[in-house]
Amino acid sequence: MPKQDKQIQRKVEHLFLAEKYYTDEAFADFDNVRLLHAALPELNYKDIDLSVDFLGFNASLPIYFNAITGGSRQSNRFNSELAKMAKELNIPVSSGSMGVYFRIPETADSFKVLRENNPDGFVMANTSAKATPELAKKAIDLVSANALQIHLNVTQELAMPEGDREFVCLKNIESIVKNVNVPVIVKEVGFGMSKDTIEQLKNIGVQNIDISGFGGTDFAQIESARNHELDLTYLDQFSLSTVESLIETKPFQNELNFFASGGIRTPMDVIKAIRLGATSVGMSGLVLHHLQKYSYEETHLFFESFIAQLKVIMANIGATNMTEIKKAPIIYDESLVNYAKQRQIK
Numbered sequence: 001m002p003k004q005d006k007q008i009q010r011k012v013e014h015l016f017l018a019e020k021y022y023t024d025e026a027f028a029d030f031d032n033v034r035l036l037h038a039a040l041p042e043l044n045y046k047d048i049d050l051s052v053d054f055l056g057f058n059a060s061l062p063i064y065f066n067a068i069t070g071g072s073r074q075s076n077r078f079n080s081e082l083a084k085m086a087k088e089l090n091i092p093v094s095s096g097s098m099g100v101y102f103r104i105p106e107t108a109d110s111f112k113v114l115r116e117n118n119p120d121g122f123v124m125a126n127t128s129a130k131a132t133p134e135l136a137k138k139a140i141d142l143v144s145a146n147a148l149q150i151h152l153n154v155t156q157e158l159a160m161p162e163g164d165r166e167f168v169c170l171k172n173i174e175s176i177v178k179n180v181n182v183p184v185i186v187k188e189v190g191f192g193m194s195k196d197t198i199e200q201l202k203n204i205g206v207q208n209i210d211i212s213g214f215g216g217t218d219f220a221q222i223e224s225a226r227n228h229e230l231d232l233t234y235l236d237q238f239s240l241s242t243v244e245s246l247i248e249t250k251p252f253q254n255e256l257n258f259f260a261s262g263g264i265r266t267p268m269d270v271i272k273a274i275r276l277g278a279t280s281v282g283m284s285g286l287v288l289h290h291l292q293k294y295s296y297e298e299t300h301l302f303f304e305s306f307i308a309q310l311k312v313i314m315a316n317i318g319a320t321n322m323t324e325i326k327k328a329p330i331i332y333d334e335s336l337v338n339y340a341k342q343r344q345i346k
């Protein structure tokens with residue numbers, strides 16, 4: 001793998017800068033949403049079912065490892081560990097963007113480890129919204145992907161001096177969706193989506209959307225740290241938090257399939273995101289932080305505790321499965337009520 005290549009170097013820097021700026025506290029607005037306890041939950045703890053149907057895959061948990069990496073030697077390690085952990089937990093796992101593989105085929109192994117370490121699991125490929133349908137198929141083939149993620153990352157590109165400046169993508173996304181033979185998820189990378197964006201995607205036939213909101217990994221901050229010309233950290237001020245983005249999905253929840261990510265830190269965040277309309281909840285920063293700071297075994301223990309806590313929360317709100325979580329009473333803080341009102345979302 002060419003060590004001096006700038007694109008590969010960027011992938012390495014993303015891993016380390018994500019860890020440098022990681023905080024246990026997130027700003028995804030989950031603290032501004034309350035779930036209410038049920039004094040008479042009328043359920044048996046042992047009946048609590050955490051499974052979800054993730055695009056036809058019977059996942060054991062309502063969580064998945066979202067796109068992170070590929071292309072570097074470090075990516076080999078993280079993708080191998082993510083795939084192994086996803087297999088053990090029986091949850092979906094995604095690759096980082098495969099643009100680097102299209103340009104430098106020698107980087108293929110850093111992506112292939114996702115499938116090699118999780119032969120029967122649900123693995124997602126990941127490309128930019130500019131990839132041709134042929135390249136999208138190449139990405140899918142590399143890991144025998146069960147789904148394809150297409151990322152939207154305008155803010156990130158703008159924060160990079162070498163970033164893309166031509167943001168005309170809808171027609172291309174439409175032709176990818178029409179030409180690949182796996183489900184497509186269009187995702188943000190941590191700046192959220194408005195109902196206007198969701199409407200644009202719906203109109204070209206996109207069925208699955210990961211709103212990936214603001215509150216966790218912040219690429220305005222990460223790219224500004226790499227940018228020696230301009231500090232563009234303020235670009236994150238335009239973003240929609242994960243909860244605000246989930247509010248934006250409300251008018252479409254009966255017709256489209258939504259995934260949530262961005263600043264997920266706790267089992268409570270996961271349950272709240274499900275309550276607000278997500279089918280399953282993605283995490284990147286959180287799992288990467290654990291793998292970078294602690295051992296694989298310790299990260300596994302973290303998830304065992306995470307799973308136990310998901311059940312405790314469900315029992316406390318009287319929900320035995322995902323459908324019942326969606327019926328649990330909820331209270332929004334004033335700031336979110338005001339947000340929904342101004343956005344004219346009921």
Ligand code: FNR
Pocket residue numbers: 014015018066067068069095096097126149150151187188189190212213215216217261262263264282283284285286288
């Ligand atoms: C990412 N993310 C990302 N997303 C994507 O679609 N393609 C990619 O290549 C990457 N690369 C990437 C690298 C690193 C180091 C991180 C931490 C994240 C974005 C990711 O999938 C997610 O949308 C955001 O990070 C928000 O979620 P978290 O990190 O707050 O849980």
